[in-house]
Amino acid sequence: xxxxxxxxxxxATRAYEAWAGSQLRFVKSDLAEKHRRMAASPFxxxxxxxxxxxxxxxxxxxxxxxxxxxxxxxDLHVENxxxxxxxxxxxxxxxNDVDEAASMPYTLDLTRLAASALxxxxxxxxxxxxxxxxxxxxxxxxxxxxxxxxxxxxxxDHGGLRAAALSADRDPVRFWEKMASLPTVxxxxxxxxLLAAHLPEPGLRFRIAHRIAxxxxxxxxxxxxxxxxxxGLVAREAKAMLPSxxxxxxxKVARRVEGATLLARAVRCADPTFxxxxxxxxxxxxxxxxxxxxxxxxxxxxxxxxxxxxxxAMGRETxxxxxxxxxxxxxxxxxxxxxxxxxxxxxxxxxxxxxxADWKDWKATKSP
Numbered sequence: 001x002x003x004x005x006x007x008x009x010x011x012a013t014r015a016y017e018a019w020a021g022s023q024l025r026f027v028k029s030d031l032a033e034k035h036r037r038m039a040a041s042p043f044x045x046x047x048x049x050x051x052x053x054x055x056x057x058x059x060x061x062x063x064x065x066x067x068x069x070x071x072x073x074x075d076l077h078v079e080n081x082x083x084x085x086x087x088x089x090x091x092x093x094x095x096n097d098v099d100e101a102a103s104m105p106y107t108l109d110l111t112r113l114a115a116s117a118l119x120x121x122x123x124x125x126x127x128x129x130x131x132x133x134x135x136x137x138x139x140x141x142x143x144x145x146x147x148x149x150x151x152x153x154x155x156x157d158h159g160g161l162r163a164a165a166l167s168a169d170r171d172p173v174r175f176w177e178k179m180a181s182l183p184t185v186x187x188x189x190x191x192x193x194l195l196a197a198h199l200p201e202p203g204l205r206f207r208i209a210h211r212i213a214x215x216x217x218x219x220x221x222x223x224x225x226x227x228x229x230x231x232g233l234v235a236r237e238a239k240a241m242l243p244s245x246x247x248x249x250x251x252k253v254a255r256r257v258e259g260a261t262l263l264a265r266a267v268r269c270a271d272p273t274f275x276x277x278x279x280x281x282x283x284x285x286x287x288x289x290x291x292x293x294x295x296x297x298x299x300x301x302x303x304x305x306x307x308x309x310x311x312x313a314m315g316r317e318t319x320x321x322x323x324x325x326x327x328x329x330x331x332x333x334x335x336x337x338x339x340x341x342x343x344x345x346x347x348x349x350x351x352x353x354x355x356x357a358d359w360k361d362w363k364a365t366k367s368p
Contacts, residue, residue, distance in 0.1 A: 006055075009045070009049060009052050009359075009361055009362055010365050012049070012052045016051040016248065016249075017031070017219075019248060019253075024220060024240050024242065024282065026219045027220070027222075028219075030219045030220075030222075031219035033212060033218065034048060037215060038362055039362055039363045041119075041123055041359070042352070042355045042358075042359040043077075043116065043119040043120055044215060045355060045358060045359045045362055046077065046115070046116060046119060046355045047077055047079070047116075047215040047216055048215045049358070050074060050075045050100050050216055050246075051245035051248060051249050052358065053249075053351070053355075054108075054246050056351070056354050056358075057111060057112075057351060058250070060347075060350050060351060061107070061111060061347045061350065061351065064105060064343075064347060065105055067105040067107040067332075068105065068328070068331040068332055069104060069105055069106070069325075070103070070104070070105075070322045070324075070332070071101060071102070071258060071321075071322075071324060072101065072102065072104045072105075072106060072108060072262075072321070072322060073097075073098055073100065073101060073109050073321060074099075074101055074104060074109070074245075075097065075099060075112070075216050076095070076112045076113045076318065077112060078298060079298060080095055080096055080097050080295070081095060081096055081296055082094075082096035082294050082295040083154070083293065083296065084271035084273075085288075085290075086153075086270060086272070090153050090154075090155050090269065091154040091155060091162070091165060091292060092151060092153055092154065092268075092271075093158065093161045093165060093313070093317075094152055094268060095317055095318075095321060096294075096296075097216075097217075097295070098258075098259035098262050098263060099217055099242075099259060100216070100245055101257075101259045101261070101262040102243075102244035102246040102247060102258055103258075106328070106332050106335075107347070110137065110138070110315075110318065110344055111344065111351055112351070113137060113314060113315070113318060114133060114134050114137050114345075114348035115348040115349075117133045117137070117348075118130050118348055118349065118352040119352050119355060119356075120298055121133065122352075125298040125299070126307055127307065128311070130349065131342075131345055133348075134342075134344040134345040134348055135345075136308050136311045136312050136315065137311050137312070137314060137315040137318075138336075138344055139315065140311070140312035140313060140314065140316040141315040141316065141318055141319045142315075142319075142333070142336065143315075143316060143319075144315075144316040144318075144319030144320055144323070145322075145323070145328075145329050145332060145333050146333070148267070148323070149266075149267030149316075149319060149320045150267065150316075151267060151268050151269040152313065152316075153269060158313070160306050160309045160310065165292055166292070170291050175290070175291040176291075179209070179224070179226060179235055180226070180233065182210060182224060183209060183210050184207050184208065184210075185209065185210040185223070187208045188280070190279030190280050190282075191221075191279050192208065192223075192225075193279070194238055194279055195208070195225035195238055195286070196225070198238075199234065199236055200229055201229060204228075204229060205228075206226055206227035207225075208223050208224070208226075209223070209224045209225075209226055210223070210224070211237065214295075220240040220241075220242075221239070221240040222237065222238070223237070223238045224236070224237045224238075224289065225238075234290075235288065235289040236287070236289065237285075237287055237288075237289050238284045239284065240283075240284060241257045241259070241282075241283040241284060243256060243257055244257075257276060259285070262321060265324030266320055266321040266323065266324040267321075267324070271288070273286070273287055273288035273293075274286070
């Protein structure tokens with residue numbers, strides 16, 4: 001039986017976690033928490049089950065699977081965006097998580113982003129009509145393809161995104177109180193060395209804490225180094241990595257973690273603290289954690305916001321990453337011109353419906 005043939009989300013989850021568990025040691029309490037959160041809503045389940053999305057998308061949206069391939073995000077959705085500080089200290093907005101990066105049809109990223117927006121609308125996080133959501137995402141995507149891409153630096157432009165990035169939910173006092181309250185744990189020697197090397201000054205004393213975050217990667221080992229430096233706390237996180245579930249879902253497990261390559265090639269102001277490193281045989285993602293260096297949840301957004309501006313920016317940022325693939329602009333523009341005007345709406349609706357059906361199946365199963 002190939003991964004693609006698992007008939008239900010429960011079966012796919014069991015199979016994927018069995019494979020992932022052979023590659024790394026899950027934090028069992030975090031994995032149980034992930035299973036609980038998956039029952040909260042279709043959007044939460046979608047964020048948690050990229051391994052399930054891939055074969056469903058190839059089956060339900062079969063006409064999109066032959067589209068030009070790019071190095072893509074994979075696990076793209078409306079809460080996979082956040083901010084960081086670049087090498088000049090500027091606040092930058094963009095895609096926050098590239099755990100599932102792989103070569104895949106560009107249409108997968110767009111479908112997943114649009115479907116997530118429809119599911120967010122179902123939960124009253126967005127109010128725009130589905131047709132407008134898809135039209136605006138595509139408008140932003142096309143604009144960036146045609147103009148060569150541009151990073152989202154929030155210092156002077158993009159007032160709406162800046163307001164979201166600086167919202168009360170990202171207050172520094174609240175953020176550091178939360179960090180300081182994290183429970184202390186031990187970490188493998190190799191990971192501890194990586195974190196020590198990633199702190200802003202050699203020889204800093206630090207403690208290792210356990211943080212629960214994300215959904216797709218919830219259950220993987222994740223360690224946070226907390227240290228006092230120059231009058232305040234600093235934090236660095238190490239998260240265990242796996243090759244993208246895209247390959248696993250199609251029966252072709254990749255050997256490489258492609259996130260670093262995707263970010264290096266994208267139109268982007270890089271986060272200088274974002275790095276991939278090895279500890280033993282395992283790959284780890286290292287990054288700075290700070291009040292304005294994290295993911296932005298929809299619930300954090302101001303009640304009065306320009307949804308069209310936000311969705312168009314998400315479409316543009318998707319193109320920023322796809323443009324890292326040589327020749328993508330030309331072949332993707334040509335492919336887009338060949339597609340009917342409502343292709344994204346039809347695909348997003350179909351995948352949103354499939355996700356809702358999976359969510360109902362998951363909720364009906366007490367012990368996945």
